Amino acid sequence: MSISFPGYQISEQIYNGSRTLVYRGLRESDQQPAIVKILKNPYPSFTELLQFRNQYTIAKNLDLPGVVRPYSLETYGNGYAIVMEDFGGISLKEYAVLLAAIEQTKSKTLPITSFPQLCLETPLPIAEFLPIALQIVSTLDGLYRYRVIHQDIKPANILINPHTKQVKLIDFSISSLLPRETQTITSPNVLEGTLAYLSPEQTGRMNRGIDYRSDFYSLGVTFFELLTGKLPFTSDDPMELVHCHIAKEPPCLSSLNPNIPPILSQIISKLMAKNAEERYQSALGLKSDIETCIAGWKKTGNIDDFELGKRDISQRFIIPEKLYGRDEEIKTLLAAFNRVAGEEDALTLLRSYAERTHSQAEPGNACLEALPPSYREAEPKDLRSQAEPKEREEIQNRTDAGGRIFWDW
Numbered sequence: 001m002s003i004s005f006p007g008y009q010i011s012e013q014i015y016n017g018s019r020t021l022v023y024r025g026l027r028e029s030d031q032q033p034a035i036v037k038i039l040k041n042p043y044p045s046f047t048e049l050l051q052f053r054n055q056y057t058i059a060k061n062l063d064l065p066g067v068v069r070p071y072s073l074e075t076y077g078n079g080y081a082i083v084m085e086d087f088g089g090i091s092l093k094e095y096a097v098l099l100a101a102i103e104q105t106k107s108k109t110l111p112i113t114s115f116p117q118l119c120l121e122t123p124l125p126i127a128e129f130l131p132i133a134l135q136i137v138s139t140l141d142g143l144y145r146y147r148v149i150h151q152d153i154k155p156a157n158i159l160i161n162p163h164t165k166q167v168k169l170i171d172f173s174i175s176s177l178l179p180r181e182t183q184t185i186t187s188p189n190v191l192e193g194t195l196a197y198l199s200p201e202q203t204g205r206m207n208r209g210i211d212y213r214s215d216f217y218s219l220g221v222t223f224f225e226l227l228t229g230k231l232p233f234t235s236d237d238p239m240e241l242v243h244c245h246i247a248k249e250p251p252c253l254s255s256l257n258p259n260i261p262p263i264l265s266q267i268i269s270k271l272m273a274k275n276a277e278e279r280y281q282s283a284l285g286l287k288s289d290i291e292t293c294i295a296g297w298k299k300t301g302n303i304d305d306f307e308l309g310k311r312d313i314s315q316r317f318i319i320p321e322k323l324y325g326r327d328e329e330i331k332t333l334l335a336a337f338n339r340v341a342g343e344e345d346a347l348t349l350l351r352s353y354a355e356r357t358h359s360q361a362e363p364g365n366a367c368l369e370a371l372p373p374s375y376r377e378a379e380p381k382d383l384r385s386q387a388e389p390k391e392r393e394e395i396q397n398r399t400d401a402g403g404r405i406f407w408d409w
Helices: 046-060 092-107 112-120 126-145 212-228 238-247 262-271 283-300 327-341 380-386 389-398
Strands: 008-016 020-027 032-039 070-076 079-085 158-160 167-169 366-368 405-407
Touching: 008 032, 032 046, 032 070, 046 070, 046 079, 092 158, 092 212, 126 167, 126 212, 126 283, 212 262, 262 283
Parallel strands: none
Antiparallel strands: 008 020, 020 032, 032 079, 070 079, 158 167, 366 405
16 A cells, blocks of 8 residues: 655555554655555554654654654644655564575475564674674663663664664654653553563563663564564563563573573673673673674674673763662561462551652552452462453553562552
């Protein structure tokens, strides 16, 4: 399905997403190739319009070679259209499939029926992955100098020109210009970002501020997928995915792709650390480690182990969000939880002096640590499955990975 857009000759549709449509065409005034992106909803909401303008405003002010440059924001129907440069890029996932198809075609071992499977599970060769990773990290370093947090890093938002190998970042619709944001607890069905790549703090269940290190987690998931052809966590249940990001360790990369050097696996594990303080603290530190990997790979065709993060020095003063001095209180709460898990009833109340924070863990909410007998189980997933149908959705939306239920009194 094509569209009519004044001043442009639209030739093809290149993307059909849940919220946007993307077309390729030529600008009639000078025959310059261009990409036109429009909202799919003919009657967009205020939030959709705001996010659409946001991605144009942020990208327009970024003078970075690794970001697709927008030309203009136009009125289209009841919404907007963004006209941007066309540098001949395709998504990294499409690029991985293209490389695999070319390789298989050369060896004449690729039956037509294998293409669907190829599209689902196609890892990038390490020789291709490393320079791509370096370009991505260099672009992120530039973003953070502009104090921009992308918040939706994934292969679909990273484009590469198959001929020049130039890599560029797209889609700043939910990006932030703030050095740190706070995510609130909400249903996983309406979380901003892509759930499969979401950092633990983006779920709103960690009470952690969102800063540039959140992008590092999503980048780790992206690297994991590029090297293995698979996501670290998969589930049809959004709450299960949230639980995985917060509490479950990703599978070992070597078990999925034995050709991956252990040091690359360590880099990705560091990127995907649950606590932001345990991830890389700067894009420059990550860039230095990837450059070391590239040098080793070019020299020997392998990457020897080395100390990670030797040049990883945070460029900003960030106060850690770890709590201190709550050991006895935590023991009391855990003891109450264990009693409930052991078929006892318990009620725990948190009290503080007036005008003081009751708990940094659950600000502005009462925390129900022990539930009535009909819901009494230690596992959050078991608890939810036993809930009555009318109450189950509410409990799902308000239960974090630790099994705590947040309620507005």
